[in-house]
Amino acid sequence: MASEINYDGKCYNRDLSWLLFNRRVIELANETTTPFLDRFRFLAIAANNLDEFYSVRVPSLQSQMELTHDGVEEKSGLHYSKILKKLHKRNEKNFQIQYDYFNRLSEQLPAEQLGQFVTYEQLNPHERERADQVFDQRILPFLSFTTYDDNYNLDYLKDKRMALAVKMKTKGKQRIRIVPVPLEVRRTIRLTLEDQLYYLRVEDLIRHNLTNLFDDGKIERILTFRINRDLDASLDVDKDDNNQDTIKNLRHYLADREKGRITQFAIESLPDVDSAFISEFIQKFKIDEQAVYRIPGPLDLTFLLPLLKPWKKAQPTLVYPKFTAQQWTAQQSMLQYLQEHDLLLQYPDDSFDQFLTFLREAIADPQTIAIKQTIYRVADNSAVIELLKEAAQKGIQVTVMIELRARFDEANNLKVTSELEDAGCNIIFGKKYMKVHSKTCLVLTKDGVDPAGYVQIGTGNYNEATAKGFVDLSLFSSRADYVKDLAAFFNYLEQPGAQPPKYKSLAASPHRIEDMVIQNIQKVKEYYQATGRGHVFLKVNSLTDVDVIAAIYDAARVGVPFRLIVRGACCLEVGVCGPRENIVVSSVVGQFLEHSRIYAFYDEGTNLWISSADLMTRNMDNRVELAAPVFDPKMQQRLEHIIAIYSQDDVDGFFMNQKGKYFKYESPKGHSAQQTFLHELADRQQATAPNAVQRAWMHVTDWWHHQRKH
Structure with a gap:
């Protein structure tokens, strides 16, 4: 393609x-x-x-x-x-x-x-x-x-x-x-x-x-x-x-x-x-x-x-004011909730502890027969590793894909490997020549041709320490398509020489995430040429893949609007696609480290994805990555809200000019995505602790206005 x-x-x-x-x-x-x-x-x-x-x-x-x-x-x-x-x-x-x-x-x-x-x-x-x-x-x-x-x-x-x-x-x-x-x-x-x-x-x-x-x-x-x-x-x-x-x-x-x-x-x-x-x-x-x-x-x-x-x-x-991340507060258990709804969390305003809640409930559930998870980087004395060990000791079949080649985390991953093996977990390592960079967990309550259970697919590592300072997305669901795809994904990882499976919902690298992104950009281009409507939003850590950049240039020449949030390296140039080009590139750098990856394509419908993969050649061709579409209408609505907030950021956003340099607006309107999410977090928490949260909210708001003024 x-x-x-x-x-x-x-x-x-x-x-x-x-x-x-x-x-x-x-x-x-x-x-x-x-x-x-x-x-x-x-x-x-x-x-x-x-x-x-x-x-x-x-x-x-x-x-x-x-x-x-x-x-x-x-x-x-x-x-x-x-x-x-x-x-x-x-x-x-x-x-x-x-x-x-x-x-x-x-x-x-x-x-x-x-x-x-x-x-x-x-x-x-x-x-x-x-x-x-x-x-x-x-x-x-x-x-x-x-x-x-x-x-x-x-x-x-x-x-x-x-x-x-x-x-x-x-x-x-x-x-x-x-x-x-x-x-x-x-x-x-x-x-x-x-x-x-x-x-x-x-x-x-x-x-x-x-x-x-x-x-x-x-x-x-x-x-x-x-x-x-x-x-x-x-x-x-x-x-x-x-x-x-x-x-x-x-x-x-x-x-x-x-x-x-x-x-x-x-x-x-x-x-x-x-x-x-x-x-x-x-x-x-x-x-x-x-x-x-x-x-x-x-x-x-x-x-x-x-x-x-x-x-x-x-x-x-x-220092930046402290805040209390959102915990799981629903009356029903998380697994019960996931039987009827999907759930999309955004760290750090949503607490990583909610993933730990997910694991604890899976371990306690008598229906759970297996837990399969990828590990790239984890915290020292990781609570995630302790829960996986607990699951294995309880008799649940636990398979952990540990990537030993996670740069500068190799020694810790060796330690984790030894601990998990001693606890009775089945340990597998990455594919030869390809790091497994996917962030996913599968809980099976039924195995075989029609597996059932729960999934978690994320953009960030299972590290409760970095989750307090990294912005990442985490999708939870019990949808049959997700479960079946992840069951096939882990079977692929466990079998040497196995060919990548064909997924019904997910996209996976090598190659297929790149193909999916390019195909969707071309669909938006065709729709835009026919109707004058449609646009693309991409949020990644790096944009360096030549084929994806070529697809963006191709669509930009006919006028397709692109809003790109690229935190780090960006090889794409602006101002090279002719008079109809409408590409805005910014890098959001603020209190937290932006780490989430979002692909959003708007043509006759809304096509929203989260992914572990940056748009880099290594991630597209030489790593095992996952991208998941967001189907649930409420979760789509939440993700579109997140996209809208990032698109408006003119406080933490540095914008690329036609010389490849970055600038900040001299007179910003005051839209900070990270601070907006913290303010919304305070609003969400008022229902459970109105007095304490209201005081915290006033402290954050007063601090923010003071900083902007001075």
Whole structure:
């Protein structure tokens, strides 16, 4: 289907577009509607985002450049070397903005009675003496160093590790010593001196106490650095191997992954850092100049995250107001309700605990014979895993599809695998060469040709921790079509070499979600040409798939309106489809992380879908994903309401212009989707706790209007 549509190569590079997304996260630290302490949080989130980018995406580009001998990327028409240069330049600009905001916010900490960041040089002699005592007692016992004379490498330093490089002269010979910042101590030393609270960074304290570590020579130069490594190694799960072989292979993979090449080498750009020593260091240790960044402030702003908890406790009015998520409050049980109705929840305003209620009731129901669920990422000490273990121990047949290749969650998923196997659950792993990214749970009360039971199909992980901050959708139902399709889906996962089944209602990747989206876009196009009516709404984390973009361009040329909410990377360009083009692209970035995926097609009827899949080539072609149509009229009405609210967002929405840059409206009308849903949540809860909820509602409303005003 996609091959019938002309693609003319007008696309942005995915990774350059992603850096613009990280810029949008940074910009939240400068938004008047962002509470003071949450501004620090967004700076830390942006830093954490960038770590993964340099551990996964940059290595992928480097590999493509080497494999193709600096060939041209299909989407953007840019050589890979050009993309990497542009990434470096754009990221340098992001760093400058990020640290400008950090410095401005840090200057306001004393006024908010939250202490003060200080450097060692800013302390008076008495204060330095106290800090030196902390060094001797709490830091020096954990310090070690490696001395280099001729052979230079940093292989023993793992990803995200910070260290000090010290150039010394000992016995008439110059040497370089590497002192890793110990992981056993926090990045900030809390000092209370003369009723003043100070925060001193541990690497700064180490830097000024190195003579306590070295007594055999003269220190000539010091630089503080931090590395990111290539963690983009791949692991294939062979369905013919037994589980123990797969687990053994994964353990080897995790060990080898820590030895990847350095992709980012960040140096704290202090006034006394010697440029000649930097050049000497990166040459001796064979660090690519393209990986080097001189950072105008403290390295790795994720050090702010542990500080936020005590700050929020001390100043609770300087963060987003707390809210109470909606629990299951119906008089009847959830399973009884689902026998007659579908249910669509939106986290975090709807509590993830309602999924736990669903599982608990299924376990307690004597009619339940089996529970089947996919697991991609779960919380530490997961309540979901405990309930699945309880179900198996009760005699229910429990099958869990665990994706061991969920990046950076591999170790936790290994732990979960062991726990579930010990409890008697049947464990299966993903398809070879394809991650299983679907988010679904099937409860069977009857198996066979006509299975019966209940389903849950979602856009997000079964993680009760992240569900408090991620916006996701979760559909519950007992519809026979859903149940039958999911029974076939799990049979496909359980059988090595099985071909994907044909589904009556659902769509699944590989390929079929892409086909469904493109076919529906073309249907809307045909309807629009015949009637002048019809439009398409898509909400995803990323839009990078060339075939889907080509279908959008094809329909946009005849005037089909598109409203696209793309949180992260967006390769689609606006302004390239001629005079009839009507495409609006925005990225909603706010209090919560937008994670839900919605596909909505409006022609002669309303065709609404939720999905686990972003519109990316990897999700369309190389992953096992699910998309579910929403049939229930009331749930359709709720989803259309959600779509309408997002379409109006002009507060948290950054809009794409024809140059591929993002802007905010100078005079917004004040429509924030995330805050609107919280206000509606308060309205819903008034019936059950009118006085308490009314007070909470007034607090949220007063705060919101105050933030907008100032």
